[in-house]
Amino acid sequence: QGFLIRALPRMQKVRKGLRHVELENPLRWQSGCPLERLTNAAMLLDANLVETSAIADVSTQAVDFEILDHKALVEPSSESELSNIFGLLRCSHYKTKPSDLPTFLEGPSMRWCALRFRSHVVALAIACVEEPITERHVAEAVYKRQRKAPPQLIAQTLSHEAGFFEATGMRFARIMRLCVHPAVQRRGLGVHLLKQTIADLRGLEGVDAVGACFGATPMLLRLWNGVGTRLAWLAHGCEPSSGHHSATVLMPCTTRMHELLERLQARFALQLPDFLLGPLSQISADIL
Numbered sequence: 001q002g003f004l005i006r007a008l009p010r011m012q013k014v015r016k017g018l019r020h021v022e023l024e025n026p027l028r029w030q031s032g033c034p035l036e037r038l039t040n041a042a043m044l045l046d047a048n049l050v051e052t053s054a055i056a057d058v059s060t061q062a063v064d065f066e067i068l069d070h071k072a073l074v075e076p077s078s079e080s081e082l083s084n085i086f087g088l089l090r091c092s093h094y095k096t097k098p099s100d101l102p103t104f105l106e107g108p109s110m111r112w113c114a115l116r117f118r119s120h121v122v123a124l125a126i127a128c129v130e131e132p133i134t135e136r137h138v139a140e141a142v143y144k145r146q147r148k149a150p151p152q153l154i155a156q157t158l159s160h161e162a163g164f165f166e167a168t169g170m171r172f173a174r175i176m177r178l179c180v181h182p183a184v185q186r187r188g189l190g191v192h193l194l195k196q197t198i199a200d201l202r203g204l205e206g207v208d209a210v211g212a213c214f215g216a217t218p219m220l221l222r223l224w225n226g227v228g229t230r231l232a233w234l235a236h237g238c239e240p241s242s243g244h245h246s247a248t249v250l251m252p253c254t255t256r257m258h259e260l261l262e263r264l265q266a267r268f269a270l271q272l273p274d275f276l277l278g279p280l281s282q283i284s285a286d287i288l
Contacts, residue, residue: 044087055181065115086101113197122189133168144160170208175212190223198228209251230251230265
């Protein structure tokens with residue numbers, strides 16, 4: 001799906017007349033295979049978006065912000081809405097994969113924020129709260145790059161990549177997904193949802209900062225900068241899913257996070273000239 005969302009549009013701009021061909025009939029089994037139907041249904045691989053005609057006149061003034069009870073979406077009565085929501089994720093975000101569904105539904109501290117137009121979810125943000133790494137030996141191992149802490153992605157990035165150990169003891173609210181129905185993009189819905197979601201997450205108890213990690217493009221950096229976040233780190237390598245250097249942005253909520261972010265940005269500014277001669281030498285000038 002990442003290829004269709006990220007790579008294909010760029011290829012179509014460069015190569016005029018490029019044909020997009022889809023395989024409808026399977027090659028290794030018969031069409032209509034019961035196992036294929038079961039797999040598609042169980043993993044929502046054929047989840048569809050809300051019909052465009054039902055949301056054609058949507059605007060930022062006509063939507064309502066709400067926190068979805070994502071656990072209730074697994075109830076039989078919510079099957080259609082869950083399918084439409086996962087269809088929104090599948091068709092609008094390049095990182096979406098089948099295993100996301102159980103992760104987002106069952107993971108602890110998950111928060112689903114949505115814009116609803118009439119009865120339809122037209123934009124969705126999924127966030128999680130990353131708890132501090134409380135065990136000293138684990139925090140030190142993460143800082144020294146001896147192990148990883150996947151649930152605490154921001155703390156891990158700021159400690160073992162940027163070099164600030166104290167980040168391991170902070171509580172972050174990380175926005176993992178932000179997507180808008182393809183038919184109603186570029187109407188301000190993404191910015192509207194992002195602002196509402198950040199305000200909601202900043203109100204959670206004990207959160208030091210709201211942040212996100214994503215493949216850095218000029219458009220995404222403008223989006224996040226426009227809602228008040230600040231760039232804290234730019235990874236040296238490109239992430240496989242996007243092909244871009246991963247950016248970490250933060251909006252501090254506490255004094256200690258404000259102070260840490262100032263130090264993060266000051267050190268990054270000092271290191272940047274050397275980075276541009278080495279690991280960031282191929283980065284686009286538009287990113288900077």
